[in-house]
Amino acid sequence: MSLLGGIRPPITVLSVLLLALAGFTAFSLGTLREDRLPQAVLTSQQHFAEDGAIALRASLDESVTDLNRAASLFSTGATVAPDAVLDRIGSVYQKWRGTAVVEIASGRLLAARGENLPLTAVDRGGLSREGGLAPRMVTLANGETRLLTLSLLDWKDQPQQLLVASSSLRFPGISLGNFRSIAVVGADGTVLSTDGIPEPEMVLTDLQRADVKRDTKQLASFSRTAARKARAHPLTVKEPGSGGFPGVSGSLTGGQWGGERAAAGYARLAGPEPGVGTHATSLELTVVAMVSVAQNPARTSDAFAGLVLAAALLLVGALVVALLVATVQRPLISLFLESRRLTRGDLTRPVTVPRGAEAARIAAALERLRGRLMDGRPADRATAAPPARARRRRTGARTLLAVCAVLLLAWCAPLGLLVNRAGDDVVVPQQLVNDQRERTDTLNDRIRRALNEGQADLLSVASLMDKDTGPQHMTTVLERTAQEHLRYGSLYVLDSAGKALAQAGGHPRAPFGKGPRKEPVTLYDGAKEPVIVATAEIPGREGAAVVGEFRIDFLNSLLRRPGLGEIRVVDAKHRVIGSNSGYRAFEKLDDERLDALVTGSALKVGMSPRPGSILYRSGGDHVIAAAAPFVGGGAAKPLDWTVVSWQSAKGLAIHEYSLQNRTVLAGLLGLAVGAACLGWLQVVVVAPLRELARRAEALADGDRRTVLYPRHHDEVGAVTRSLEIIRQQLQLQQHQRKQAGGAPSDPAGRN
Numbered sequence: 001m002s003l004l005g006g007i008r009p010p011i012t013v014l015s016v017l018l019l020a021l022a023g024f025t026a027f028s029l030g031t032l033r034e035d036r037l038p039q040a041v042l043t044s045q046q047h048f049a050e051d052g053a054i055a056l057r058a059s060l061d062e063s064v065t066d067l068n069r070a071a072s073l074f075s076t077g078a079t080v081a082p083d084a085v086l087d088r089i090g091s092v093y094q095k096w097r098g099t100a101v102v103e104i105a106s107g108r109l110l111a112a113r114g115e116n117l118p119l120t121a122v123d124r125g126g127l128s129r130e131g132g133l134a135p136r137m138v139t140l141a142n143g144e145t146r147l148l149t150l151s152l153l154d155w156k157d158q159p160q161q162l163l164v165a166s167s168s169l170r171f172p173g174i175s176l177g178n179f180r181s182i183a184v185v186g187a188d189g190t191v192l193s194t195d196g197i198p199e200p201e202m203v204l205t206d207l208q209r210a211d212v213k214r215d216t217k218q219l220a221s222f223s224r225t226a227a228r229k230a231r232a233h234p235l236t237v238k239e240p241g242s243g244g245f246p247g248v249s250g251s252l253t254g255g256q257w258g259g260e261r262a263a264a265g266y267a268r269l270a271g272p273e274p275g276v277g278t279h280a281t282s283l284e285l286t287v288v289a290m291v292s293v294a295q296n297p298a299r300t301s302d303a304f305a306g307l308v309l310a311a312a313l314l315l316v317g318a319l320v321v322a323l324l325v326a327t328v329q330r331p332l333i334s335l336f337l338e339s340r341r342l343t344r345g346d347l348t349r350p351v352t353v354p355r356g357a358e359a360a361r362i363a364a365a366l367e368r369l370r371g372r373l374m375d376g377r378p379a380d381r382a383t384a385a386p387p388a389r390a391r392r393r394r395t396g397a398r399t400l401l402a403v404c405a406v407l408l409l410a411w412c413a414p415l416g417l418l419v420n421r422a423g424d425d426v427v428v429p430q431q432l433v434n435d436q437r438e439r440t441d442t443l444n445d446r447i448r449r450a451l452n453e454g455q456a457d458l459l460s461v462a463s464l465m466d467k468d469t470g471p472q473h474m475t476t477v478l479e480r481t482a483q484e485h486l487r488y489g490s491l492y493v494l495d496s497a498g499k500a501l502a503q504a505g506g507h508p509r510a511p512f513g514k515g516p517r518k519e520p521v522t523l524y525d526g527a528k529e530p531v532i533v534a535t536a537e538i539p540g541r542e543g544a545a546v547v548g549e550f551r552i553d554f555l556n557s558l559l560r561r562p563g564l565g566e567i568r569v570v571d572a573k574h575r576v577i578g579s580n581s582g583y584r585a586f587e588k589l590d591d592e593r594l595d596a597l598v599t600g601s602a603l604k605v606g607m608s609p610r611p612g613s614i615l616y617r618s619g620g621d622h623v624i625a626a627a628a629p630f631v632g633g634g635a636a637k638p639l640d641w642t643v644v645s646w647q648s649a650k651g652l653a654i655h656e657y658s659l660q661n662r663t664v665l666a667g668l669l670g671l672a673v674g675a676a677c678l679g680w681l682q683v684v685v686v687a688p689l690r691e692l693a694r695r696a697e698a699l700a701d702g703d704r705r706t707v708l709y710p711r712h713h714d715e716v717g718a719v720t721r722s723l724e725i726i727r728q729q730l731q732l733q734q735h736q737r738k739q740a741g742g743a744p745s746d747p748a749g750r751n
Contacts, residue, residue: 006714007329007685011321014677018317021669022310028662029306029420037261039653041293042251044435045265047563050245051442052174052182052287053267058446059172060280062453063095063165064135064149069457069484071151071163073464073477079155082111085163092460096165097146101153104160117166122148127162135279137169137192145169145184145192147283169193169285173445173632175611177438180291183219185266187284189227191220215290218254218262223288225252226266230286234274244562246274256295264290293431309411309419313670316411320404327400328685331359336715338366339722343729347374357396358686358693362719365696369726372700373733397686401678408674415667422656428615428622428649436645437613437626439564444611444628444643447558447569451532452634454487454550455520458536462546465493465538474502478546489551496543509549516545520635523571529585530577534635552578565624565647572640574598589644591618594625598642601627615649622649688716696723704731 070089074080080088082101089099090113098114104124121138133150140146146166153161169184169192176182181196197215229237230248237248247270254262268286271278331354338351351367353360461481465474478491482505492503498512509531510524517535524531532550559567559580569578574595575586589595593616601612611628625646630637650657688711695708708724710717 006712007332007681010677010680010684011324011329013680014324014673015317015321017673017677018313018321021666021673022313022317024669025313025666026306026310029309029659029666037253037263037293037295038429038655039658041429041431042253042263042265043653044432044563045263045289045291046249046251046267047245047265047561048180048435048439049182049265049267049287049289050249051439051561052171052289053245053247053249053269055172055174055442055446056169056184056285056287057269057271057278057280059095060135060147060167060283061278063147063167064279065484066093066095066453066457066460067149067151067163067165069481070460071153072480073460075152075154076476077464077473079158082161085153086111086113088460088463089165092456092463096149096167098166100164102162102164104162106159110161115166117148117164118146119164122150122162122164124162127152134282137186137283171195171287173442173449175438175441175445175628177434180289180438181215181219182287182289183223185223185227185286185288187227187231187286189224191223192285194219214257219264219288219290222252222254222262222264222266222290223286226250226264226286226288230266230268234270246270246272254290260292260294262290263293264288291431293429296427296429305420309415309666313411316407320407323400323404324681327356327395328397328681330354331356332685332689332715332719335359335362335366336718336722338363339719339726342366342370342373343722343725356400358689361693362689362696365693365700366723366726368700369723369730372730373726397689398682401682401686405674405678408670408678412667412670412674415670416664420659420663422650422660424617426622426649426654426656428624428652428654432649432652433613433615433624433626436564436624436647437611437628439561440567440613440626440643440645441611441628443559443561443564443567443645444630445632447555447641447643448630448632448634448636450487450554450558451521451534451550451636451639454485454548455534455536455635457481457485458534458546458548462536462538465546466540469541471502475504478502478504487550487554488548490549492547493538494545494547495541501544508547515543516547519638521639523577523639525575525586556580563647564645565651567643567645570598570642570644577641591646593618594627594644594646597625597627598644601642602629602640623647624649684712684714685716688712688720692716692720692723695720699723699727704734 074085085101086099096114098112098117100112100117100119101110102108102119102122102124103110104127107124109119118138118140121136123132126132127150133152135147135149138146138148145168147169149165149167151163153163171182171184174182174195176196181194183194184192186192197219198212200209200212203209203212229250232248234246234248237250245267247268249265249267252264252266254264256262266286266288269281269283271281334352334354341349342351347370351363351370353363353367461477464477474493478493482488482491488505490503490505490508492508493501494512494516495501496515498515500508500512509527510533511526516537517533519535521532521534524533529552532552532555534548534550536546538544538546555569555578559569559578561567561580567580568576568583568589570589571577574589576583576589577585589598593614597612597614602609608631609629610631611626613624613626615622615624617623623646625644627642627644629642630639695706698706699708704727708720708727710720
């Protein structure tokens with residue numbers, strides 16, 4: 001018999017799978033205790049740390065790129081005095097705490113601005129080696145950490161100069177909310193900078209000082225653990241198929257006090273794409289975000305319900321298997337034995353007729369053939385099958401399979417539709433609502449800063465042009481800027497009359513009009529897609545300006561944040577400008593509650609608007625939504641945009657939804673097991689058995705010419721081969737009778 005063929009393997013596999021499914025149902029649906037800190041909260045802290053890592057990496061890389069581009073642009077023109085270099089850089093960028101220009105050969109300090117830089121930490125002799133100009137971290141005398149960024153100023157016939165800028169390892173625009181702290185951790189687990197935990201001298205009471213001490217100790221413990229875990233390769237710590245953050249990230253839990261437990265997320269700085277390193281990633285920094293979360297009271301789920309469902313499945317499975325064994329397997333094996341007996345020449349004993357329509361029909365045909373083989377005489381009347389018209393219709397194998405399918409469906413359907421359904425009593429932790437708001441606000445600040453940085457780049461480019469700059473030099477500068485910054489779709493220079501003097505990149509989509517726009521950053525809505533236009537006036541060239549059009553794909557790429565759900569950027573008229581998924585430009589929000597949330601977040605609370613978040617029901621599901629308006633300074637603030645995000649709580653690891661999902665999974669697994677095994681039986685056994693019954697009756701009725709070929713090497717195939725042997729024996733018997741001159745026993749001549 002074939003290993004996977006025959007009647008036994010499908011029934012055996014069905015029995016084993018149903019038994020395994022019963023065990024899965026008992027263990028997965030009978031969870032004795034719910035975690036006091038839901039997994040959804042821990043996952044949210046992980047996403048929060050990932051946001052911090054993305055923001056820090058982008059800020060550090062942007063700082064390096066801006067300094068290198070500024071030095072490169074200075075070096076392409078006429079020689080500029082060191083003080084003038086620092087003044088121009090300081091007028092455009094306010095991101096560095098200190099800047100300096102040093103003559104490399106002599107080490108002489110030529111100019112300096114801001115805080116004193118630890119220039120002795122720079123090895124001037126190793127600048128020419130590979131990685132000599134890479135950013136580096138240094139520790140000041142007061143214990144603070146600074147990141148030094150280096151770039152070369154190189155003019156013809158002039159000594160090379162080193163442009164140095166220092167910046168702190170602070171997070172740009174991370175919204176911490178209440179009671180959250182965040183830290184930058186070195187490769188050895190040392191905390192390099194923190195935010196969110198006040199200094200001990202800033203608090204007033206002993207209780208507050210004790211809280212600060214406890215939080216500082218807990219954050220240091222988290223930092224050491226996170227640094228150790230972050231050394232792993234991303235592919236070894238991520239689940240197969242998981243996407244989102246390309247680096248190493250995770251969550252941790254700490255001590256508890258006062259009904260709260262410390263939870264933290266960590267994420268190592270990673271490039272924008274998996275496997276792609278940057279200047280910031282070479283520093284091997286890790287971000288740790290910590291918050292104290294109120295624990296849920298211990299709740300015990302109904303373990304008895306899982307046991308009942310498992311017992312019901314065992315009962316249904318036993319009934320199905322018993323039905324298949326009694327009505328399909330045993331009759332078929334009996335036919336196999338009876339057919340083998342007839343082929344061996346044992347014709348004395350009548351054929352046993354088993355139960356089942358197909359098996360009974362084949363057995364009746366075998367009995368009639370036995371009578372033919374016994375010297376051509378018909379079978380005894382007591383054992384001969386009745387004529388076809390008088391045959392009693394019995395329940396066929398297909399009907400039995402349908403009954404088995406209905407029995408399994410009767411167990412599976414309630415699990416998917418009725419059992420353990422999450423209703424109005426679902427408890428969505430408040431921390432998830434708060435995290436949705438803070439992460440949306442952080443994303444909003446990242447978008448605003450990206451637009452501000454883009455306009456600052458144009459100011460830097462414009463500062464290198466004057467009334468004597470020709471179109472050729474303008475084009476060279478614009479092309480270099482377009483290559484270094486992929487955020488621009490088109491760059492061009494307009495004079496006061498709106499005439500293009502130089503152009504780089506793609507074709508401009510916004511009309512030039514009568515001259516450059518007065519707004520530093522504005523939105524043009526006359527095209528098929530939104531066009532964000534940034535303008536920087538050229539000093540000394542009245543009315544002329546450098547204009548850059550941002551690619552809308554650049555804006556949408558900033559919105560890819562795992563764990564935030566659907567994200568939209570809307571303007572003051574609540575029209576969609578950008579999205580992290582498919583959308584139609586300038587369409588309205590299709591939810592009145594989201595529209596009201598955007599309107600409410602735009603209202604001033606104190607001096608400025610504040611981000612807001614809500615939890616509401618929509619279509620039977622809980623939805624977490626948040627909105628954050630542009631509130632920071634810079635050129636992009638007049639846009640009056642709002643970032644709004646929402647997601648269904650059903651997809652989060654909340655106890656009620658997890659239990660519902662596991663219940664539905666058990667039902668789907670039951671459907672899959674039943675469909676696979678019963679379908680296997682239908683294809684391998686039932687369909688060939690029905691065809692065999694038809695062929696056996698035709699052979700018994702006198703069809704001696706049709707050759708019977710077995711489909712499979714199993715019980716049905718064995719019975720088919722036996723019938724073929726009987727057919728050949730009947731033909732040989734008829735041939736011998738003709739040679740002996742005997743008359744055929746069948747008057748019709750069909751035997």
